[in-house]
Amino acid sequence: MTRQVDKDPAYPELLRSGNTMLQRDMADYEALSAANIENYIGTSRVPVGIAGPVDVHGDHAKGRFFIPLATTEGTLVASTSRGMKVINECGGVRVKVVRNGGIQRAPVFEFETIDDAFEFNTSLSEDWSWLVPIMESTTSHGTVLDVRSWQMGRTVCVRISMDPGDASGQNMVSIASQRGAKAIARKYPSISRFRMGGGLSGEKVPANINSLLGRGKGVTASVTIDGDVMRRITRADIANIPLHQQNYANFSMWGGNQNTHNSLANTLPAMYIATGQDVAAAVESHRANNLFDYDHENEKLHWDLHIPNITAGTIGGGTTLPTQRECLELIGCYGSGKVNKFVELCAVAALANEISFWGALCAHEWIDAHADLRNR
Incomplete structure (x- = not known):
């Protein structure tokens, strides 16, 4: 029980009892979280699932990885894992940090x-x-x-x-x-x-200036998907994906969006929560785009996901909390010299979920998948 709750009768009686789920393991976290929270009353547990494995060919992330995702949305882990299965059967994913945009104040x-x-x-x-x-x-x-x-x-x-x-x-x-x-x-x-706040830092907003001048890391993940693999795993005709995505992009931009992805707002926050990132910074990645080049003759789709801004860290902040550190250690990304590896894995997870989402949409199974998993 925190001293503040102990001494303040205005706090809810439920908290003053000291027996809530929020207050379990408080002694383990109270000293550790002093720099991360005020008026500490406990921990809110978000379920963590594991997606994968996925074969990664990055400059920094190399090998086979399982990715931790913290979420309350059913289907997210399953969808990301399915996209990773497509990636694996097509030789793995190439991923690269293409720009170090730094962090800004304005x-x-x-x-x-x-x-x-x-x-x-x-x-x-x-x-x-x-x-x-x-x-x-x-x-x-x-x-x-x-x-x-x-x-x-x-x-x-x-x-x-x-x-x-x-x-x-x-x-x-x-x-x-x-x-x-x-x-x-x-x-x-x-x-x-x-x-100090002049509006051009681009912090925690999907700002065009971030895409153009940089903020965080710019990362591109790339895979060439075989039509037979896509059809077998997602039941989607791979030729329909760039066509359907173009319709989505057209109306999305007409409605005020400036991106051609669908699911980064699911995947990145789930990875951020699991690993102790500032989850509000995930919105900076919203300007991401799917890029397609379809080879009709060989029925192959060259798919790039370009994320111009990923703001993340592998030291300091929430990364030092016990479960968050464990999730970073799970993917070999805790500590100094690991941030480029971490953002490469963020892009890989995001691409995997994009692949699964567009496959489900083109196979007319997107809504059914949510309903089926919800009722399991």
């Missing part, structure tokens, strides 16, 4: 005139190298990648990008960027005021 600076704003923007764009030692002095892990700025009227937003190493890095980059913003304000007396 302080905004205000001026009295548009001329002052213009002069500041020009000056900082020409030379920001003096900021590097100031910001890097706040961390032993982070390095400055880039500083860009944009003027809008009498304001200038400065987008600071840093590589946080194997941490997800939001807090690290926040501290470093605040030190940098204060140094900027001292150097340029024409600045009337500044604020």
Whole structure:
């Protein structure tokens, strides 16, 4: 029982009893979770299933893996496993980190005139190298990648990008960027005021700027699927998948979406919850796209899933909690030097579920699968 609950009579009587499911194993977690939660009352247990195995040919993730997924949605683990079976029978999946976009903060600076704003923007764009030692002095892990700025009227937003190493890095980059913003304000007396949140960081939003300039890791997973394999495992005609997906993309974009995937909002959060990631960052991956090249003659579908932004870490934050650490260790991704391996496996799991979803949709079994598994 936490001291706060003990001493505060306003807390619900159920919690004050100390006998709830929430409060099981509290002693094991209370000291560990001090940096992760306030007013701690226990742990909410989300079921963890295991998808796989899947054969992976990555630059960092190499071999056969079982992927832990924490979810309350029936069919997710089964669907991802089915997609992995397709991948395995087609020789495995090639996956690669194609960009290190870093993590961003975007302080905004205000001026009295548009001329002052213009002069500041020009000056900082020409030379920001003096900021590097100031910001890097706040961390032993982070390095400055880039500083860009944009003027809008009498304001200038400065987008600071840093590589946080194997941490997800939001807090690290926040501290470093605040030190940098204060140094900027001292150097340029024409600045009337500044604020740390200028709107161009792209944090926890599906922002176009993330896709274009980078945030987190950009990852592409690729597989060539044989038509016979797809038909045998999913009962779908592989030729229909790119056609059906094009219809989906057309109407999806008409409705305001700018992506051509369907299931990343299921797969990535499930993997994030299991492994102690900041689950809200999964929305940054929403700009992902399926890319198809169908070989009619040989009945093969070359399928790439490009995820321009995966924000994750293998040290710090929630990764240190016991069950989250175990899930990272299960896939060999806990600790330093493992973040690229982890994001490659995130992309593989996402592609596997995409394959299964589009197979079910084209075989007219998507709704039936949910109903059947719900009633088992």
